[in-house]
Amino acid sequence: MTAVSEAATSSAMRAREATVRRFALTDMVFRAATRASAILVLVLLGGVAISLIAGSWEALSKFGISFLTTESWNPVTENFGALAPIYGTIVTSTIAIVIAVPIGIGIAVFLTELCPRPLRRPIGIAVELLAGIPSIIYGIWGLFVFAPFLQTTIQPFVIWLFKGIPGLDSLFAGPPYGIGLLTSSLILAIMVLPFITSITKDVFDTVPAVLKESAYGIGCTTWEVTRRVTIPYTRVGIMGGVMLGLGRALGETMAVTFVIGNAHRISASLFAPGTTISATIANEFTEADGNLYASSLVSLGLILFIITFIILAIARYMLLRIDSRTGA
């Protein structure tokens, strides 16, 4: 061994060590950056919660719990209550879910059991495209096409049909405006349909073929297999999908803003105009003069945030359960 080659080796060693150190440093930087971004996601949600609470403080400290139970919404006397928007939000979302769930499950059954294989993907994509259409498009379509149609054909017929039947006649009382709670519910139903369909279809696909085949083997019809095997097996997943759809319906803004009529009152009739939390905020926030008015609107936002957070958390929990089962 000569001194020259020894020096060469040690300088090569040093170069390698420097490279390794540099790699370790860049790796640490990269790792820290990714971790910071992940934490930022948490900070975002926390920031949303804090800013809403801060923004709603003025209204909530003035009105207290009665904010939730007051129907009046009067910017002139500065007396605000959230009852009418909460009522509208819950009623429209509930009706939307009641309509969308059977149709969504029907489409999922069609896609998994009945549809010819080559058509399966195109039809699945078509239904999912419904989810891609921006909400404002549903709004403009609902206002100019759907509402006039309801006003001139369906609503007069329904009002005539249920006239004189106690209960139903006040639920479907005229006059037919076209816009109103029921119109919003129908639009919402169309909007949440693709979410429910695609999740139901996904969880249907997790049913082991052996389970279905053994039911077919003892002579069950397709409906019986669906009703007795597929749906019980995927119940939790379907519920998760329904909750996810409900979360969407509760927070849906633009489509509802177009067709709800924006009236701060609670009426028994589904044909009457009403309002929802998100529609109220969208309609009034830029015009809200006075801190109390703006703060009341932010309080509405806080209520919506809490409701949707709970619903979505339940949905995710249910979907996690079905995920862990298929993962096992």
Add this chain to the structure above:
Amino acid sequence: MSVAMSLHQRRKRKNGVMMALCVIAAGIGLAWLALILGALIYKGVSGISPSVFTEMTPPPGDAGGLLNAIYGSIVMTVIGIVVGTPIGVLAGTYMAEYGRFSKLTTVVRFINDILLSAPSIIIGLFVYELMVRPMGHFSAIAGAVALSILVIPVVVRTTEDMLNLVPNALREAGTAIGAPRWVVIRSVAYRAALSGMVTGILLAIARISGETAPLLFTALNNQFWSSNLNAPMASLPVTIFQFALSPYEEWQQLAWTGALIITLTVLGLSVIARSLTGRREDR
């Protein structure tokens, strides 16, 4: 025997009815899509002309175009994507690569899924409190930030999902030849998951280019040409909202035309996004 036969027939009939209902349900779903697209094309196409793309939004009762709104939409969408994508990709990378089994990842995944479905108007309120109120005026940059907050959860989700699909053997091969972790992620994992990650970004673009609610009280609207990021800026969705609810016929026509433009853009993007990942599924 006859009892058994009638039971059998009853079951068959019930099956027939239920399956027919399922077919009808699918028909309803497709019919809505056709009805909405049909109305959009019917009402929107007649308004498509060069002036839509070359003239500003008009005052009430005048003819005009949507140029400033289209420009505003593009500017805010681009900024939203440019700000949101790196954060989303990095967060997704942490969840799939560095912290795949850590507690933080579980929490972030849960919160991210909630952000993904959170009402976008809430994000609008958040950015209003965060930026518009302290700055004292509405601005395009606030609108872009609101959009970027909507981009992040979409990108996080798809990045994590796609990186999780990359086989570990690929990463191990990279590590075995001495590449440090972040080089493996950059040159192996990202490359293998690229088409899926691009899909996520396309879906994010599709989502924010139609969003109205978060822009209503961040970017507001602007009837004139403005390229100042610190001032209110028009956008297609907000312009549609304003014009559609107005009593003026010219404005309503422009709203339909704008609606058609947005829908075609959004549906085009989601079809491209799907075809990118679709081929992988079929393989």
